Amino acid sequence: MDRRYALGLFATAFISVAAFPNNSFSEAKSLKDQLIGTWIYESSTAVREDGSAVARPRLQGAVTYTAEGRFHFITVRSDAPKYASGDSARPSPEEAMAIASGVVAYTGTYTVDESTKTIHVNIEASSFPNLVGAPNQRRIVTSLTNDQLEFTNPRTPAGITLQLVFKRAK
Template sequence: MNRRCIFGLCAIALVTIPAFPSNSKAQGKSLKDQLVGTWIYVSSTGKREDGSAVPRPSAQGAVTYTADGRFHFITVRTDVPKYASGDPARPSPEEAMAVASGVVAYTGTYTLDESTKTAHLNIETSSVPNFVGAPNQRRIVTSITDEELKLTNPRTPAGVTLELVFKRAK
């Protein structure tokens, strides 16, 4: 090959390589840089210690991780009823119970152990009072891409391991 042909092939390669998408962009970021942002709840599965499945309700929600170490998490069952009275201060006892058992929300600070892919949570406020200040609250990042986040909650107070799937908010 002559020099002109080699030069032409190199020029074509330099022009076309950026046109192909690459996942190496995400691989170059730290786990924290990849995690920061808002993620929309997609689904969850639960398992007991014996491996048996735990039915999970249909829900909507989100989790947000900030660069300064704060997080916010909320899920709401999709079957939570609207208040018949229209007044949020006056639900019926049944409506209040449905909301109380259908909403999980908490917020606080987190630290991230990049080597174990574990977020250690310090829950400061929660719709479940027992979560506040509870020790060893952690979420393990089992998979993360630019578009999807999978977390494991290794042991809930009910003794269940949860696998949660989120998609990045647009």
């Protein structure tokens, strides 16, 4: 083999590896693969069917998607009152109402429709029992980067549309 030809092949291979480190020339990750992990709640906005905004409490929380198709979602009010009794089994009626109305938690399975960028969730357990087994639970991904996830819940049981923003947990 001619030395110049061999040197040309080596240079071409070296340039290809240098230009495309970590196989970045390979096919992009699927939406499901990009979702896998834990995402920390950042913010949300809510809008009624008539277009009017709904006031949102200060929240903290997270959503986790596993490779096996399971998910866990929780948000809690960050300004929830502490129980005066100090006993989690003995809140006052007011404390219990503030906590119950300020927590949304659910878990179950999910699938992803790559073509519509939609997460379909099957809720198996929830702090709001009306969500368990509710049909057509979907979350439409509106933006997804390595560090941020945004999705819309197009219609909650209360008839509002939620836009949620999460940052990837580190």
